[in-house]
Amino acid sequence: MELVERVAALDIGKATLMACIRVPHEDKPGRRLQEVGEHATTTRALLDLADKLRCQGVTLVAMEATSDYWKPVFYLLEAEGFECWLVNAKHVKNVPGRPKTDKLDAVWLAKVVERGMCRPSFVPPKPIRQLRDLTRYRRTLVRERSSEKQRLEKTLEDAQIKLTSIISSLFTISGREMLQALIDGERSPKALAQMARGKMRNKIGALEEALTGHFSDHHAFICTMMLERIDGLTDRIEQLSVKIDDVMAPCTTQIEQLVEVTGVGRTSAQEIIAEIGVDMSRFPSSDHLVAWARYSPQAKQSAGKSKSASTGRGNPWLSGALGEIGIGVARTETFLGSRYRRIAKRRGKRRALVAVGNSVLTIAWHLLSDPDARFHDLGADFYESRLNKDRRTRTLMRQLEQLTGQRVTLGAAAA
Structure with a gap:
């Protein structure tokens, strides 16, 4: 039974693609007419393919998510007015034992799609895709900056400079001044320690010990290059943040809704919207x-028997944002913080982070589905207030008996 009358399926490579077009046979009712051909992936060749599909009356074009090669094909055909489906390769895997060629893969995909045996993956609209490019690149630069900061710290360790054992970060005002003085040729630990500011001045003695090493011109040369790279990345990150703010101006209401959620900052809210969009009708x-x-x-x-199973590999960019939110709420006296601690105690921190991410996504869906919705924290005592008191009492008695090795009995409290 065909659910789609006129369908095309594309098996995409870097330079070429194989297209299979299946339409009703003009002379034989109930039969299908199939045409398979190879096309280049250049713009002119894709426009010719779009004209051919239009002449055949194709209403749906499906393709596998092959690396990034699907993107230009998908975007061009979408702009030409076709309904495009991006399908997961695992969902349309060919039958084992059959030969595997580009032609057979395209034919199989066309048959699977026309019979409604697969579902399309989520591809956000163009404005969200552009926003996604910006937020993902910003996160990439932040990671690169963090890596460069770690390299700088290792270089100082090589020179026996133990600053990071005393101060929280090399990139505070005091830390940068000490580091710049070392690069400029200052080697006296006492002079360097006197650059400390604020509460750090209570650690003058420890700073003198930490700054006693063998920092040389060789270390100064490497540190100079590292600092220039870190500062350059910081400037790029700030430029991206300004651009993202401009692009997200139409989503101000949604940002304000998400920022109200515990642990969700402006950057995290931007990344969540960039990955899932603002139109929640895509998710029932x-x-x-x-x-x-x-x-x-x-x-x-x-x-x-039920066995433990992984949730699977999802969107790594969204997982990164949700992971940071989970770590941020872990110590807060809120519902999400209580949920994290409650699960981490029994099943470990990683599962607790997944559970908090689950809750954050659920909250985000409800907020983005209703422009008037506002976040209300259920409180850190949400679970405690709903526990069965007798069950809780028995659990505490059993734990006390295990701790003391004695039998515990209950009595009336003194007046």
């Missing part, structure tokens, strides 16, 4: 969003 419910992001528990049962 919050559960669909959580499952798409691979933050939903998976069922794995065999022979009547």
